[in-house]
Amino acid sequence: MRQFIVLGHDAPTTPDFSLDDLAGGAGRLDVLCRCVNSAFFLSHDIREDVRVHLVLGDEVTIRFEGSELRRLNPDERSTAALIRGALEAKDEAIGHMEAEGSPGVYLSKRGFEPVLEETTREGTVVQLHEEGDPIVDVEPPENPVFVLSDHHDFEAEEAEMLGEAADQRVRLGPELLHADHAITVAHNYLDTEGFTSY
Amino acid sequence: MRQFIVLGHDAPTTPDFSLDDLAGGAGRLDVLCRCVNSAFFLSHDIREDVRVHLVLGDEVTIRFEGSELRRLNPDERSTAALIRGALEAKDEAIGHMEAEGSPGVYLSKRGFEPVLEETTREGTVVQLHEEGDPIVDVEPPENPVFVLSDHHDFEAEEAEMLGEAADQRVRLGPELLHADHAITVAHNYLDTEGFTSY
Numbered sequence: 469m470r471q472f473i474v475l476g477h478d479a480p481t482t483p484d485f486s487l488d489d490l491a492g493g494a495g496r497l498d499v500l501c502r503c504v505n506s507a508f509f510l511s512h513d514i515r516e517d518v519r520v521h522l523v524l525g526d527e528v529t530i531r532f533e534g535s536e537l538r539r540l541n542p543d544e545r546s547t548a549a550l551i552r553g554a555l556e557a558k559d560e561a562i563g564h565m566e567a568e569g570s571p572g573v574y575l576s577k578r579g580f581e582p583v584l585e586e587t588t589r590e591g592t593v594v595q596l597h598e599e600g601d602p603i604v605d606v607e608p609p610e611n612p613v614f615v616l617s618d619h620h621d622f623e624a625e626e627a628e629m630l631g632e633a634a635d636q637r638v639r640l641g642p643e644l645l646h647a648d649h650a651i652t653v654a655h656n657y658l659d660t661e662g663f664t665s666y
Numbered sequence: 667m668r669q670f671i672v673l674g675h676d677a678p679t680t681p682d683f684s685l686d687d688l689a690g691g692a693g694r695l696d697v698l699c700r701c702v703n704s705a706f707f708l709s710h711d712i713r714e715d716v717r718v719h720l721v722l723g724d725e726v727t728i729r730f731e732g733s734e735l736r737r738l739n740p741d742e743r744s745t746a747a748l749i750r751g752a753l754e755a756k757d758e759a760i761g762h763m764e765a766e767g768s769p770g771v772y773l774s775k776r777g778f779e780p781v782l783e784e785t786t787r788e789g790t791v792v793q794l795h796e797e798g799d800p801i802v803d804v805e806p807p808e809n810p811v812f813v814l815s816d817h818h819d820f821e822a823e824e825a826e827m828l829g830e831a832a833d834q835r836v837r838l839g840p841e842l843l844h845a846d847h848a849i850t851v852a853h854n855y856l857d858t859e860g861f862t863s864y
Contacts, residue, residue, distance in 0.1 A: 488686060491741040498741035502700070506850075511842035542844065543689040543696035544742050604858070641858040644709035645850075646740065652704075652843075652850040660802070660839040 470658060471519045471587050471613040472651055474503045475580060477620045479524040483555035487545050494548065499618045500524075501547035502648035506655070508534055509542055515655070521587070522551070526579035530554050536572030580626060587613045588633050595634035596650060603638040603657050614654055616647040668856060669717045669785050669811040670849055672701045673778060675818045677722040681753035685743050692746065697816045698722075699745035700846035704853070706732055707740055713853070719785070720749070724777035728752050734770030778824060785811045786831050793832035794848060801836040801855050812852055814845040 478495035485494040490501065500522050507520045518534040530551055532540070539550065554569025558577070561567040566574040587593070592609035596616065615630050622630065640653045676693035683692040688699065698720050705718045716732040728749055730738070737748065752767025756775070759765040764772040785791070790807035794814065813828050820828065838851045 488743075491739060491744065498743075502703075502740075505700075506847065509844055509847070511844055513842075541689060542700075545686075545696075546689065602858070641854050643853075643857050644711075645854075646707055646709055649704065649707070649850045649853075652847045653854045655841075655847075656839050656843075656851045656854070659841050660800070 469517050469519060469591065469611050470507075470515075470655070471521070471591055471611070472503065472507050473521045473523060473580070473583060473587060473613065473615045474500055474647055475523045475615075475617045475622070475626060476500045476525065477618055477623075479522070479618070481525045481528045481555070482558070483552045485552070487548055487552070490544055490548050496619050497548050497551065498544050499647060500551070501544040502646075503616065503651055504532055504540070504547050505542050505544075506648040506651040508532070508537065508540060514540065521583050523578075523580050523583060527577070528555070528558065529576050529578045529583050530569075531566065531574040531576070533572040533574070538571035540572075581629060584615070584629060584633055592636065593630070593634045594654075595630055595637045596640060596654075597637045598639060598644070600637035600639040603640050603654075606636060606638050608658050608661055609636070612654075612658065614651070616650055618647060667715050667717060667789065667809050668705075668713075668853070669719070669789055669809070670701065670705050671719045671721060671778070671781060671785060671811065671813045672698055672845055673721045673813070673815045673820070673824060674698045674723065675816055675821075677720070677816070678753070679723045679726045680756070681750045683750070685746055685750070688742055688746050694817050695746050695749065696742050697845060698749070699742040700844075701814065701849055702730055702738070702745050703740050703742075704846040704849040706730070706735065706738060712738065719781050721776075721778050721781060725775070726753070726756065727774050727776045727781050728767075729764070729772040729774070731770040731772070736769035738770075779827060782813070782827060782831055790834065791828070791832045792852075793828055793835045794838060794852075795835045796837060796842070798835035798837040801838050801852075804834060804836050806856050806859055807834070810852075810856065812849070814848055816845060 490498040520532040554575040557567035591611035591613040688696040752773040755765035789809035789811040
């Protein structure tokens, strides 16, 4: 399983936002929607063995489960509608119990730390870092967990938690990429392991 | 210069579409907007040495010029607004004369064939193809031109033109990708040439 945790620092934690203003009033939810797109979509297919955790304002986490998704479409607006639907079910999430907004889309009242802890138990955290080793030189783990930030850098505390949890530190290329593009490149790297002999 | 031609088979050729329904009434303009995003955006930067041609309905072509873009934002909606702005200036485009919709966004009344011919004179057409050579095994050309299709496959005539114009036939990986993801992977491949010794 490939997992992606994406931190949305300005993202809404309640459903009272407009789908017409994702890049403004909805706290750059457009960024997170594109990350969901990059994580799941193949041409005419969905990557079932993928899980995405969108951490909204370090308060609420929306989990997208590839094997269960039924209503995901590639455009930002419809993905934002799924997030809004999950936020509408927020009251049903109690403690570690998740609420289900739509098939394969779950909400829990958890911030970054517990989500990172949980994924660390199941997978290998790969930190994307400017000073990391070029990803092409690194043997990919079987169950990688990539942690990304929205349009903001990681906050100091987040960077510290991530640094401690990380088993590997890699760089995707010489250019610094948007989070959604980084997900696409990471997938390609994992897809193409051994591809030269394909 | 890196160039991307993207064919939008259902895309609108007039500005009378709603920004609230890009994936529906606007003929999957969301796909083309994501391609523009992938082609130009770096983290906190724009790739200036990139040109994108969106061919709408084989009738109208919108050219995005990286070095001149001023109002491009990453979200689909605002990119669609730039396309709509260019379509509003359509009457000013006469013959091969382009109209300018906003800084760096131009419209011409041309379909795929003349656009492909023009780019072929300036660059090397790299065809993305299921049976192509793995891209990691291929020496990238200096001025590559990638031709992609929206959510539809190339039509027979388009595929034939592309096959004739192509100097190289490559495959990005074992999975078939959406056009915008293919652009991201192609950029990463070009960016990372020699990156292991970076």
